[in-house]
Amino acid sequence: MNNSIKLKLSLMMFLEFFVWGSWFVTLGTFLGNNLSATGTQLAAAFSTQSFGAIIAPFIIGLIADRYFNAERILGILHLSGAVLMYLMFKADSFASFYPYVFLYMLIYMPTLALVNSVSFNQMKDPAKEFSIVRVWGTIGWIVAGLLISFFFVWDSPTAISEGLLRNTFMMSSVSSLVLGLFAFTLPATPPKAAMKGKQSISEILGFDALKLLKDKDFAIFFMSSVLICIPLAFYYQNANPFLSEVGLSNPTGKMTIGQVSEVLFLLLMPLFFKKFGLKTTLIVGMLAWVVRYVFFAFGDAGAGTYLLIIGIALHGICYDFFFVSGQIYTDSKAGPRYKSAAQGLITLATYGIGMLIGFWVAGIVSDIYLSDGVHEWKYIWLIPSAIALVVTIIFLVFFTDNDFKKASELRRTLKKIPKTGQLGMD
Structure with a gap:
């Protein structure tokens, strides 16, 4: 380029x-x-x-x-x-x-x-x-x-x-x-299908990737991805109104700390991923949602401002450690044939189905805890925190993914094998 x-x-x-x-x-x-x-x-x-x-x-x-x-x-x-x-x-x-x-x-x-x-x-x-x-x-x-x-x-x-x-x-x-x-x-970026020739509607829309759900671990990951988007929807829908209502100055500008954090943890994630592995990385990402919403529940624009700022800053771990790691995991499970379709399937499950449910739940919860024009934010935030905790426990108990571990171990083993020239076999 x-x-x-x-x-x-x-x-x-x-x-x-x-x-x-x-x-x-x-x-x-x-x-x-x-x-x-x-x-x-x-x-x-x-x-x-x-x-x-x-x-x-x-x-x-x-x-x-x-x-x-x-x-x-x-x-x-x-x-x-x-x-x-x-x-x-x-x-x-x-x-x-x-x-x-x-x-x-x-x-x-x-x-x-x-x-x-x-x-x-x-x-x-x-x-x-x-x-x-x-x-x-x-x-x-x-x-x-x-x-x-x-x-x-x-x-x-x-x-x-x-x-x-x-x-x-x-x-x-x-x-x-x-x-x-x-x-x-x-x-110029010409049409892909025109270059590839005929494709079925199922291939075009990525439905072929549904076959991956036959794998127990991928099915658990898929379900967890959908469910963890419920707490994510609470953040998108309520964070800015919450920060404005509690009186935090320049709330939109301060929320950009989350994006700065995202860049930082995106750089750190490969090191964490290599040291602790896939499952731990995903679990840390989910637990970050639990912690950030507890901080939001008990933070305020006075002495508790630091809790709000830390909660915003946790966005990098929340997003990168779960969603980016999830994309890597999906890519490893899909193989060459289903790579694009599998990524499309996860996007549909998270930003489509998961967040659709999440926005609906967040709207109901916000209305329940609204009295005389003032929200009871403590309870509005503790609910998604509890949801994230339940999802984390389910994932921790049922997800193993030995295939990913074996693939990682194989790659490490292959890297240690001396090249042919070093063995004098050229």
Whole structure:
């Protein structure tokens, strides 16, 4: 990859996640304070992400992978998204807002796969090159949060009461427009299916990977992935409204600590993975959810601020140690034939089914513990903490995965075997 292409791909990733981070983090705060949304309505709004994740394989598999260049579809979807974001900016009630956010997430979620497709198509060694490009996406998300909190100060109590948080949708609309136009300058990424020849609908949509569920350990991992997304949904839906309601200053900016943590622990994870193994890494990731929500339950914006900050900072362990390790595990179980399909299956299970259930549960819990316009956050956070603990115990008891252990031991053994030349057998 030459520097010009690397720069273009990095900018693409930056804008892709800047667009998302510009509005998604503060969505719950905006809807609750400015459109008087209930917990159930918040759940409906956040669930659009899950519907997008469920429908994305159909859009990518049946359209993008068969008929059109990925970069062109990326451009069209983001230009359409810019229009929908503007309509969300103009909406003055939840009833008028919801159809736009629903349509937006149906077209945004497929772009996450498209930017990866465009990137991989230009790389000779994705294992080495992709992380350098992908990290700019995390930086884009961080920059969006810092702009909202520290530059525009749209998430201060005064700004929220004046309705200025609405401007996040305009910022996202403008950046989506820029990315939509920029996408047409990206390197050509022709349809995969057209190059591969005929494929069955089952292969295109990744249904063949369902065969992996016959393996007991993978089935346990799959179920745990779905269930652990229930606590994850609580974070996405409630964290920003919670931090704003308890009076933490610059909550959106402080939440970017989670993304910084994600980058840090992504770098540390291979060392932890190598030293302690797959199962321990996954369990530590799940236990981090238990701990962070206990910290949220007992933290406050005064003397307990440090608990809130640590809870946010645990995001790196929560996400990287479970979800990234899970992707590695899935890749090892799938084998060459089902690699892409298996990753698609896990994405569907987590961001689709798991978080759809999670948003629904979080909405119900938030409404139950709402009295006179004030949430009882202690109980709202202890519930997902308990769910995460139950999932961890189930995983600890039933998951063994001897196959992964054997494969790791074999790789270590092969590395110790002297090369042929060293044995004088050339």
